Amino acid sequence: MQRRFVSLTRPQERAPAGRCSKTENRPGKRDRTREGLLVKVGLAEVNITPPLGNQIPGYGPKERLSTGVRDELYVKAMAIESADTSLAFIVIDIISLELDSCERIRKRVQEATGIPAGNVMVACTHTHTGAPRPEGEYALRYYPILEDKAADAAIIAYARREEASVGFGRGYEDTISFNRRFYMKDGTVQTNPGVLNPNIDRPEGPIDPEVLVMRIDNAQGEPIGVVSNYAVHTDCVGGTEYSSDYPAYISRTIKQLYGESVVSLFFQGACGNLNHIDVSGRIDAKLVPHRVRMGNRLGLEIAKVRDLTKTSADEVLLSTASRFITVSARALRAHEIEWAHHKLVELDGMSEESMTARQLMEKARAERRLQSQGKPLPTRAYEIQVSAIGDLAIVALPSEMFVEFGLEIKDKSPFAYTIINELSNGSGLGYVCTPQACDHGGYEPTGALFSEEAGGRFVQAAIDLLHERHAARCLHK
Known part of the structure; x- marks a missing residue:
């Protein structure tokens, strides 16, 4: 069976993007080093592995209490400063985070560092073998600790900031991510219809094979961190042992290549309808477990891109902006x-x-x-946040976005590099489906948290913010 994925040229073939237009009366280039625009970066990772006996979320309400630790769980953070602007990025090995937790984390970071709460991005790796949701006696005792440690990671990263050089690059990996929704021969659409199912016709949608990388070196040219971004569900471990899934193996690869102190910060892309299951049956997880194979492949691709990426200690202009979009739940058919x-x-x-x-x-x-029948559709405001680091934009989106939305944002972004970072800023769980998927059915639309137009509205807000940030960047050139 032939796989379908988005048309994306390989890194060396991709056309330049994100350039500012020249004007007749544009001022001459300024000495940015003298103006103090040298970038400073700090990174940190803090262990957040909870006590055993907590419910591991990811497969509904069925009891799945943790019995061991396969991989330690972490919160990782990056603080970056240039001129009078500072940004912080926090990524937690957890399936999702609620808004009140996010607000407490941001507030604590601001109080300790002075970084405005709106300049802090809080995201989840979405691991399905991670820390519990805030439900039950154990978890409710654990959450204040989790929130404090999440803030601590950013506070430590801020305290560690040092003069650094940064650069951006892209790679390509199309063998570990698969669209999990399929047209069947009877015309229906099914999610994960099973390996070697003879009734499968074709995938409903694409994947996103782009691997984005931010290289971070200190003033001596030594690596201190690697930021990466890819889109595929962190749901390939299972069982009752804590694990941060394949990002743990990305981190292991990076540390083996560059040193134990180097921090690997992974942003989860738009992967609501993507996972690791190859229905053609070509992949045998008994030979190499999915988390190992995927993490190693991504880790090596990230390292290859990192090594080919040039860095600069100046010309890194920082900015961020947010927009809140209010959407309703979906009216059921x-x-x-x-x-x-x-x-x-x-x-x-x-x-x-x-x-x-x-x-x-x-x-x-x-x-x-x-239970919802006859009741008004609930509404909620979700934050769309865009942060710019020179030629790189990081788009923070709510919940589990279908890959089509991430691809549209990337296609229309004026930046040379655009990271999509879902499950951000206290959005909680839930699928943001395309209208097509709502028409076709399958597993993801069985939830009704987001209206059918929600994804399009989130995308438009992100595109507007990207163009605003890019225009502001061009004014400083």
Whole structure:
């Protein structure tokens, strides 16, 4: 079966992008070193592995208490400063984060460092074998610790900042990410229909094979950090042991190549409909576990790009801006209400102990659907944030975005490099689906947290902010 993925030229073939237009009365180039625009960067990683016995989220309400540690969980942070602007980026090995936790983290960072809360980006790796959600006695005791350590990582990174040189590059990896939604031969669409399923016709959508890299060296030219970005679900471990999934193996590769003190900061791309399952059956996880194979492949590609990337200690202009977009939940269609009734009848009489994780999740969703009938659609404001670091833009988006949205933002971005960073700034869980996916059904649209137009509105807000940040950058040139 032939795979489909987005048309993306390989790094060496990609046309230049993100250049500022020249004007007749543009002032001459200034001595930025003398103006103090040398960049300073600090990085840190703090262990946040919780006690055993906590619920591991990621597969619905079925009990899955942690029994061990496969890989330690971390919060990692980067603080970057140039002239009078400072930004902080925090990435937590957790499936999602709620808004109140994010606000407390940002507030603590601002109080300790002076970095404005709006200049702090808080994101999740979305690991499905990570720290618990704030539910239950254990977790409620753990969350204040998690929030403090998340802020601590940024505070430590800020205290460690030193003169640095940075550069940006891109790579390509199309063998570890797969669109998980498929047209079947009967015309329906299914999510994860199974390896070697003879009824599969073709994937519904693309993948995003771009690997984006930010190289960070100190004043002596020694590596201190590597920022990377890729789009594929961190859901290839399973079991009851804590693990940060394949980003742990990216980090191991980076540390083995460049030193134990080098921090690997990974931003999760738009991967709501992407995962690691190759339905053609070509990949045997018994030979090399998915997390190892994926992390090693990405780690080596990131290292290759990093080594080919030139760095500069100046010309790094920083800025950030946010926009809040209010969207409603999705109005359910008649067939979706029918599905909920049918599902509850199907599961009637089964004990929760006998149900699979998928059945428990479907039961909970069916119950929520029926409970919502006749009630006003709830609304919520979600933050879209864009931060610029020279030629690089980092777009923070809410929840689990379908890859099509990330690709559209990248295609319309005026920056040379655009990182998509989903599950950011306290957005919580939930799929932001394309209208096409809502029409076709499958697993992801069974949730109804976001209206069908939400994704388009988030994308437009991100594109507007990107152009605003790019225009402001050009004024400083």
